[in-house]
Amino acid sequence: LCQTKEQRILDFVLKNAVRGDPQSVIDNIDKYCSQREWSMNVGNEKGIILDNVVKESNPSTILELGTYCGYSAVRICRLLKPGVRFFTVEFNPAYAAVAKQIIEFAGLIDKVQVLEGSTGDIIPQLKKKYEVDTLDFVFVDHWKDKYKPDTQLLEKCNLLRKGSVVLADNVIVPGAPDFLEYVRNCGKYDCTNFPSFLEYMDEKDALEKAVFRG
Numbered sequence: 001l002c003q004t005k006e007q008r009i010l011d012f013v014l015k016n017a018v019r020g021d022p023q024s025v026i027d028n029i030d031k032y033c034s035q036r037e038w039s040m041n042v043g044n045e046k047g048i049i050l051d052n053v054v055k056e057s058n059p060s061t062i063l064e065l066g067t068y069c070g071y072s073a074v075r076i077c078r079l080l081k082p083g084v085r086f087f088t089v090e091f092n093p094a095y096a097a098v099a100k101q102i103i104e105f106a107g108l109i110d111k112v113q114v115l116e117g118s119t120g121d122i123i124p125q126l127k128k129k130y131e132v133d134t135l136d137f138v139f140v141d142h143w144k145d146k147y148k149p150d151t152q153l154l155e156k157c158n159l160l161r162k163g164s165v166v167l168a169d170n171v172i173v174p175g176a177p178d179f180l181e182y183v184r185n186c187g188k189y190d191c192t193n194f195p196s197f198l199e200y201m202d203e204k205d206a207l208e209k210a211v212f213r214g
């Protein structure tokens with residue numbers, strides 16, 4: 001029996017999407033969350049902007065902060081060429097379990113490493129334990145008050161290089177004001193704002209792209 005919303009989303013995907021077809025997984029999550037139960041997936045409007053930024057960055061090493069159900073992990077990885085490495089960090093075991101099943105159903109589990117734990121613990125391990133040199137692309141979508149500290153931690157751990165793209169969800173709703181102020185004024189990033197809409201709603205939201213100057 002599906003006790004949690006996340007389990008109900010997984011169940012709907014398993015029943016209605018096509019195994020091995022990432023687009024059908026994305027479409028069915030969007031269908032469930034727009035018609036049945038709202039959920040904090042990046043959604044299709046902001047998702048198309050995410051797709052375009054990923055495509056133009058053509059990244060080889062990607063990090064996502066806040067996996068949740070795996071919607072944006074599927075969204076990003078469906079665009080990646082073979083041999084690319086995608087790490088996604090989730091500290092809630094129940095969400096990590098749902099995400100792994102959704103990513104597996106989409107046929108993308110070989111490209112994805114779901115790292116269970118807190119970003120504060122995992123980011124400092126990426127170089128030595130996960131053999132990461134630098135990150136080409138970071139998608140930030142976890143607790144909004146952690147965007148700024150975790151971006152600074154990425155810098156401190158020398159994980160960003162000239163041209164590394166940091167793309168943040170929700171810079172209007174719920175908002176990440178200290179992150180926005182930081183990336184726009186610290187002098188280390190070239191920033192672009194992408195106005196859009198909150199997932200499954202008519203409310204305005206936006207993504208912020210911050211390219212590290214190196």
Ligand SMILES: CCCNc1ncnc2c1ncn2[C@@H]1O[C@H](/C=C/CNC(=O)c2cc(-c3ccc(F)cc3)cc(O)c2O)[C@H](C)[C@H]1O
Nearest residue numbers: 040066068089090091092117118119141142143146173174
């Ligand atoms: C140690 C903590 C940091 N380290 C962490 N380390 C590892 N994993 C972490 C860390 N911090 C958090 N997580 C995980 O990431 C996920 C968290 C995602 C959070 N997302 C939102 O809160 C949001 C809200 C709205 C929204 C908009 C309008 C509304 F009316 C209501 C809600 C919309 C949106 O698009 C949103 O993404 C997941 C649930 C949580 O377990």
Ligand SMILES: [Mg+2]
Nearest residue numbers: 042141169170
């Ligand atoms: Mg979000």
